[in-house]
Structures are given as C-alpha cells and as structure tokens.
Amino acid sequence: MSGWVALFACILQVPAAAPRATQDDSKDERVLIGSVPFTTPEVEAILELSPLPSVPPDATNAVYESEAAARFGQALFFDTRLSANGEVSCATCHVPAKDWTDGLRVGVGQRAVSRNTMSLWNVAYNRWYFWDGRRDTLWAQALTPLEDPREHDFSRVGLVHVLANDADYRRAYGDVFGKLPDVSALPAAARPGDPTKDPRAVAWDALDADAQDTVNRVFSNAGKALAAFQRELVSTDSPFDQYARGLRDAKPYEQRAITESAKRGLRLFVGKARCVLCHSGPTFSDLEFHDTRVDGPDVDGGPDIGRFQGIKDVQADPFNGVGAYSDDPTGEADAKVSYLFTDGHAVREFKTPTLRNVAMTAPYMHHGRFETLAEVVEFYSTMDGAADRDVRERLLVPVGLTGREIADLLDFLESLSGGGIDPQWMRAPEKPYLDQ
Ligand code: HEC
Ligand code: HEC
Incomplete structure (x- = not known):
C-alpha cells in the first residue's frame, strides 16, 4: 500500500x-x-x-462607417467595367479566396507591376498605404490602381460614366452621397497625365476647372465607398x-x-x-x-x-487627407502629412x-x-x-x-x-x- x-x-x-x-x-x-x-x-x-481593437476611425472619410457606402464599395471592388480592357477589378489581384492577395511574386493587371500584392486583411488599421506609404488614407489609396496604366488603366471620367449609365449605381451613389452630377456632356474618357503620351490627358486638360472638380468629387467618393467596404475585412x-x-x-x-x-x-x-x-x-x-x-x-x-519617394508622393497627392476632397483636412490628417520630411534614412x-x-x-x-x-x-x-x-x-x-x-x-x-x-x-x- x-x-x-x-x-x-x-x-x-x-x-x-x-x-x-x-x-x-x-x-x-x-x-x-x-x-x-x-x-x-x-x-x-x-x-x-492581442486582441485586435476595433477599427480606428478616419475623419477624412465621412461615410467610412456607413453600411450603404460599404455595400456600394463592395460592388465597385468586384466590377471589371472599371478597367481599360473590361477585365480587371480590384479582386483580380486581391482575390478573396487567396486571403485578398494573388499568390504571385508581383501583381499583374494590364501588365505586371513591380511590387508584391498586399493582403487586405485588417487594412483599415494602417497609418500609411502601399509598401512605400505614398497614400495616407484608405480612400486615397483606392484611386491609384484605378488609373495606374499597369493595373485598371481606367480614367476618372470613365468611372463617372459607368456610374451614370447604371441605374443601380445611380441609386447607390444617391443613397450615400446625394444625386450624381450630370456628366453627359463630358468626353467618354479623361484623366490627368502626360498629354504627349495619352489622349485621355489631352481630354482632361481641355476640361474647365469646375468640370474637373465635379469629376474629382465623384472619383474621391468612389474611393470613400471602396474604403468603407475594405474596413469590413477584419481577421x-x-x-x-x-x-x-x-x-x-x-x-x-x-x-x-x-x-x-x-x-x-x-x-x-x-x-x-x-x-x-x-x-x-x-x-x-x-x-x-x-x-x-x-x-x-x-x-x-x-x-x-x-519610402523616400513615398513621402514626396503622399505630400503631392491632391487626394491626401489635407486636400480639397478630405472631409477633415485639419487635426490628425495634417499632423500626419504636413510635417514629414525626407532624409537618407527613408531611402x-x-x-x-x-x-x-x-x-x-x-x-x-x-x-x-x-x-x-x-x-x-x-x-x-x-x-x-x-x-x-x-x-x-x-x-x-x-x-x-x-x-x-x-x-x-x-x-x-x-x-x-x-x-x-x-x-x-x-x-x-x-x-x-x-x-x-
Ligand atoms: C527592423 C524592423 C524589422 C525587424 C526587426 C523584423 N522585421 Fe520583418 N519586416 C520588416 C519590414 C520593413 C518588412 C518588409 C520588407 C520589404 O518588403 O522589403 C518585413 C517583412 C517581413 C515578412 C514578410 C511579410 C509579407 O507579407 O511579405 C515576414 C514574414 C517578417 N517580416 C517576419 C519577421 C520575423 C519573424 C522577424 C524576427 C525574426 C522580423 N520580421 C523582424 C521589418 C522588420
Ligand atoms: C494589378 C493588381 C492590382 C489591382 C488591380 C489592385 N491592386 Fe491593390 N495592390 C496591388 C499591389 C501590387 C499593391 C502594392 C503596390 C505598391 O506598394 O506599390 C497593392 C496595394 C493595395 C493596398 C495597400 C495595402 C496596405 O497595407 O498598404 C490597398 C488598400 C489596395 N491595394 C486596394 C486595392 C483596391 C481597392 C483596388 C481596386 C480599386 C486595387 N487594390 C487594385 C495590386 C493590385
């Protein structure tokens, strides 16, 4: 015993x-x-x-937490009509079933880009966007691939026409931002760029400042809806x-x-x-x-x-948090963007x-x-x-x-x-x- x-x-x-x-x-x-x-x-x-706290707010985007904006942005995210060849959407590179990336060494839209596609899980927690931080908000980020010649290669005026010619989009836009402006008088495609290389840049330069501003407003609102959608991607x-x-x-x-x-x-x-x-x-x-x-x-x-180039780019971006299309250009947006400086470390x-x-x-x-x-x-x-x-x-x-x-x-x-x-x-x- x-x-x-x-x-x-x-x-x-x-x-x-x-x-x-x-x-x-x-x-x-x-x-x-x-x-x-x-x-x-x-x-x-x-x-x-751990744990991951709730998603931080973004004062520069008034519709960031709107469910209607998220639904609208979700539709834009998967829409291949927003590309030069009608074949590329955000989801081409940010594939939901591949954890919002593509499994490739570098992303491929109209052609290959030079960097690896970033996953969009928990993207709303970031302070800067892209590998080099050349954008300061999730909504300004979204506007960049839409016009990048290697990605969607679309134009902002083309985007406004897609919205205007689709009754569902007209309603979605109206629910979130108010009535979509009439763009029937504008050319089919126009965007800023190099007029010696891209006829769409010639068309853009021919628009008066008011028309450009109207288009930029709708374009930035599309980015804000895309941001409201991506805010949901929390893992x-x-x-x-x-x-x-x-x-x-x-x-x-x-x-x-x-x-x-x-x-x-x-x-x-x-x-x-x-x-x-x-x-x-x-x-x-x-x-x-x-x-x-x-x-x-x-x-x-x-x-x-x-980052060395990223700092210059974010400060020059007309859609940054301190710019005309920001819903709160003071406060945090200003503190983030205005006081950055480049030195050798950023290279x-x-x-x-x-x-x-x-x-x-x-x-x-x-x-x-x-x-x-x-x-x-x-x-x-x-x-x-x-x-x-x-x-x-x-x-x-x-x-x-x-x-x-x-x-x-x-x-x-x-x-x-x-x-x-x-x-x-x-x-x-x-x-x-x-x-x-
Ligand atoms: C000095 C800061 C620093 C330290 C220390 C560091 N990392 Fe990193 N890590 C980075 C940066 C910056 C990148 C992106 C670099 C690039 O893309 O060129 C990165 C990239 C990565 C990636 C690739 C992620 C992706 O999505 O591509 C992994 C995985 C990673 N780090 C894990 C680790 C692990 C594990 C350790 C510890 C052994 C570590 N890191 C230490 C800064 C750091
Ligand atoms: C051709 C493939 C491709 C397409 C199309 C594309 N992306 Fe990306 N995305 C990338 C690559 C590559 C990067 C990193 C690029 C860089 O750092 O220069 C990136 C970066 C991002 C980031 C930054 C994430 C972070 O943590 O900083 C977000 C957000 C994003 N994309 C959202 C979108 C949205 C929204 C769309 C559609 C409007 C879109 N992307 C279309 C390939 C793509």
Missing part, C-alpha cells in the same frame, strides 16, 4: 518538480500549462499583441489570440490553442529573435518603415527607393507588413523575393544576401537561430491565421445598395 502512496505522491509532485527554469534570469516565472513558462515581462510583451481570433486570452484570464483550456513549439516560437518572437521591435502591437506592425536590405530588381532603370525603407494571416500570403517582401516563410526567417537568422549599406537600420542584426528555433518561430507564425469574415463580403453583392 505504501508503495502506491509513494507513487501518487510522486505523480502529484510532477508539476512542481518539472524542470521549470530554462533561463537563469527567470526569477518571477509563471507556471503555465505545458512546457513553456514565460517571465512576467514576456507575458506583458505577449499581451501587447482576428487566431489560435494565438485564443492563447493570449487564456494567458490574460488564466484559463488553462484556451492556453492549449497553440502548440508547445509555437509557444517557444512566441518567446523567440518577443525576445532573442527581435521580431517584435518592428512587428509590434495587435497588427504585428509598428505601421512605419524600415530597411531590411532585401533589395529587388531595378524599377524603371533604378533601384526601388521605397529603400518599406512598410512593416502585418503578420496576421501571413502563412496564407506567400510570396513575401515588397517584391516577392521569398517563396516561403522559412526563407524569410532564415534571412533574419543569418542575413545572408542582405545588401550592403553605408547607413544601416540599427534594429536589424543577424539573430542566429538554430534549426529548432526556426521551426518554432515558423509554428508561431502559423498560429496567426485568424477566422474569416461573413462570406457575403467575399463576392460581388447582388445590388450595390441596401434594401430599404
């Missing part, structure tokens, strides 16, 4: 006797379910990463979020949401691997720009200089991308250089192949991970894929307006 007692005592002792200390400095270690104990500072760092409640909730509320069951290996990867992420220095906060991005020294091929005969910097759902959005980096997440993590480990620079990003050093650590970090990144959204958002709506 005493043998059984001893055996029970032994079993009961297991948790206390288990080798808890894997690090010497872990004096105030917490005992957690599983084999990966975290220190209090580690737990604090982990809880900064959260990943296994990692469940785990973090379990950690916060001391709920052992939820702490089983990720594997032990993913927990070790998480410890690396907030510690030795230094990822959290840039991939911070609940979006896993500091929302700013860094030079990871993964250069791509030249673009138009020169290097892609990223070749790109936006820190979110890591939520990252396992679904290969290939990686601004030019799609890495095919797999393993390649990305191996790069951070050794920085082999990193371009040489006189001035270097100080936060980035080779972190020297073992094979096991790389596998753990990859398991952690896999745990960041969140739940989907209501499938009604993932296809063109039957009507671009809400039923009354």
Whole structure:
C-alpha cells in the first residue's frame, strides 16, 4: 500500500518538480500549462499583441462607417467595367479566396507591376498605404490602381460614366452621397497625365476647372465607398489570440490553442529573435518603415527607393487627407502629412507588413523575393544576401537561430491565421445598395 502512496505522491509532485527554469534570469516565472513558462515581462510583451481593437476611425472619410457606402464599395471592388480592357477589378489581384492577395511574386493587371500584392486583411488599421506609404488614407489609396496604366488603366471620367449609365449605381451613389452630377456632356474618357503620351490627358486638360472638380468629387467618393467596404475585412481570433486570452484570464483550456513549439516560437518572437521591435502591437506592425536590405530588381532603370519617394508622393497627392476632397483636412490628417520630411534614412525603407494571416500570403517582401516563410526567417537568422549599406537600420542584426528555433518561430507564425469574415463580403453583392 505504501508503495502506491509513494507513487501518487510522486505523480502529484510532477508539476512542481518539472524542470521549470530554462533561463537563469527567470526569477518571477509563471507556471503555465505545458512546457513553456514565460517571465512576467514576456507575458506583458505577449499581451501587447492581442486582441485586435476595433477599427480606428478616419475623419477624412465621412461615410467610412456607413453600411450603404460599404455595400456600394463592395460592388465597385468586384466590377471589371472599371478597367481599360473590361477585365480587371480590384479582386483580380486581391482575390478573396487567396486571403485578398494573388499568390504571385508581383501583381499583374494590364501588365505586371513591380511590387508584391498586399493582403487586405485588417487594412483599415494602417497609418500609411502601399509598401512605400505614398497614400495616407484608405480612400486615397483606392484611386491609384484605378488609373495606374499597369493595373485598371481606367480614367476618372470613365468611372463617372459607368456610374451614370447604371441605374443601380445611380441609386447607390444617391443613397450615400446625394444625386450624381450630370456628366453627359463630358468626353467618354479623361484623366490627368502626360498629354504627349495619352489622349485621355489631352481630354482632361481641355476640361474647365469646375468640370474637373465635379469629376474629382465623384472619383474621391468612389474611393470613400471602396474604403468603407475594405474596413469590413477584419481577421482576428487566431489560435494565438485564443492563447493570449487564456494567458490574460488564466484559463488553462484556451492556453492549449497553440502548440508547445509555437509557444517557444512566441518567446523567440518577443525576445532573442527581435521580431517584435518592428512587428509590434495587435497588427504585428509598428505601421512605419524600415530597411531590411532585401533589395529587388531595378524599377524603371533604378533601384526601388521605397519610402523616400513615398513621402514626396503622399505630400503631392491632391487626394491626401489635407486636400480639397478630405472631409477633415485639419487635426490628425495634417499632423500626419504636413510635417514629414525626407532624409537618407527613408531611402529603400518599406512598410512593416502585418503578420496576421501571413502563412496564407506567400510570396513575401515588397517584391516577392521569398517563396516561403522559412526563407524569410532564415534571412533574419543569418542575413545572408542582405545588401550592403553605408547607413544601416540599427534594429536589424543577424539573430542566429538554430534549426529548432526556426521551426518554432515558423509554428508561431502559423498560429496567426485568424477566422474569416461573413462570406457575403467575399463576392460581388447582388445590388450595390441596401434594401430599404
Ligand atoms: C494589378 C493588381 C492590382 C489591382 C488591380 C489592385 N491592386 Fe491593390 N495592390 C496591388 C499591389 C501590387 C499593391 C502594392 C503596390 C505598391 O506598394 O506599390 C497593392 C496595394 C493595395 C493596398 C495597400 C495595402 C496596405 O497595407 O498598404 C490597398 C488598400 C489596395 N491595394 C486596394 C486595392 C483596391 C481597392 C483596388 C481596386 C480599386 C486595387 N487594390 C487594385 C495590386 C493590385
Ligand atoms: C527592423 C524592423 C524589422 C525587424 C526587426 C523584423 N522585421 Fe520583418 N519586416 C520588416 C519590414 C520593413 C518588412 C518588409 C520588407 C520589404 O518588403 O522589403 C518585413 C517583412 C517581413 C515578412 C514578410 C511579410 C509579407 O507579407 O511579405 C515576414 C514574414 C517578417 N517580416 C517576419 C519577421 C520575423 C519573424 C522577424 C524576427 C525574426 C522580423 N520580421 C523582424 C521589418 C522588420
């Protein structure tokens, strides 16, 4: 009998006797379910990463939170009529079933662009848009691909005609922005550009300032509706979020949401691997720009200089948050755009991308250089192949991970894929307006 007692005592002792200390400095270690104990500072760092708060407001877009605007924008998002050849929509590159990206190294519309298509999951949490941040709001961003010759290659006047010639769109526009102006006297296609190369630019220059303003107003409103739609594309409640909730509320069951290996990867992420220095906060991005020294091929005969050009472009954009089409050009929009300046640091910097759902959005980096997440993590480990620079990003050093650590970090990144959204958002709506 005493043998059984001893055996029970032994079993009961297991948790206390288990080798808890894997690090010497872990004096105030917490005992957690599983084999990966975290220190209090580690737990604090982990809880900064979850949950995702509600979508931030955008004062420059008065219809940002309007359901009718979201429905209208959803129809525009899937509409191939808004392109030169009638074949390209936003969803051509931002494919809903591919986590709002395309699986290609670089996006292809009328022809290839020079950068990797960004996923639209949680896009509304960003401060800047595009890899170089050349747009400051989600609605101004949407206007750019519509006229980019490599993407939709459409014209803003053409867009107003599409709306005007479609009774459903006329109603949708009217419900959100008021009556669509009469554009029947305007040419079929016109847009700003180089008049020596594009007849549509000649047609644009021939319009008087009032007509241009009328068209720009409708064009920017289309962007605001597209933004209201994209605001809905929120992915959260990943296994990692469940785990973090379990950690916060001391709920052992939820702490089983990720594997032990993913927990070790998480410890690396907030510690030795230094990822959290840039991939911070609940979006896993500091929302700013860094030079990871993964250069791509030249673009138009020169290097892609990223943020350096992006700052100039966002300040020159007539649709930026401080411009005539913004619904609140003061306050935050002004603070963001007006005081930016370019210096050498911005050269070749790109936006820190979110890591939520990252396992679904290969290939990686601004030019799609890495095919797999393993390649990305191996790069951070050794920085082999990193371009040489006189001035270097100080936060980035080779972190020297073992094979096991790389596998753990990859398991952690896999745990960041969140739940989907209501499938009604993932296809063109039957009507671009809400039923009354
Ligand atoms: C030809 C493919 C293609 C089409 C068509 C396209 N996009 Fe994109 N999208 C991209 C690429 C590539 C990038 C990154 C480009 C860059 O940084 O220069 C991008 C970036 C974005 C971003 C920025 C995301 C971020 O985190 O900064 C948003 C938002 C977006 N697109 C929405 C749209 C909308 C809305 C449309 C339709 C009006 C559209 N896109 C049409 C390929 C495309
Ligand atoms: C100095 C800031 C910084 C640090 C530290 C950092 N990253 Fe990044 N990360 C970036 C930037 C900036 C990019 C985009 C670079 C580009 O496209 O050229 C990026 C891109 C990525 C991508 C590609 C995502 C995509 O959608 O293309 C992954 C994955 C990634 N980082 C994971 C990590 C991991 C894991 C760590 C830690 C080992 C880490 N990062 C450390 C700034 C950083």
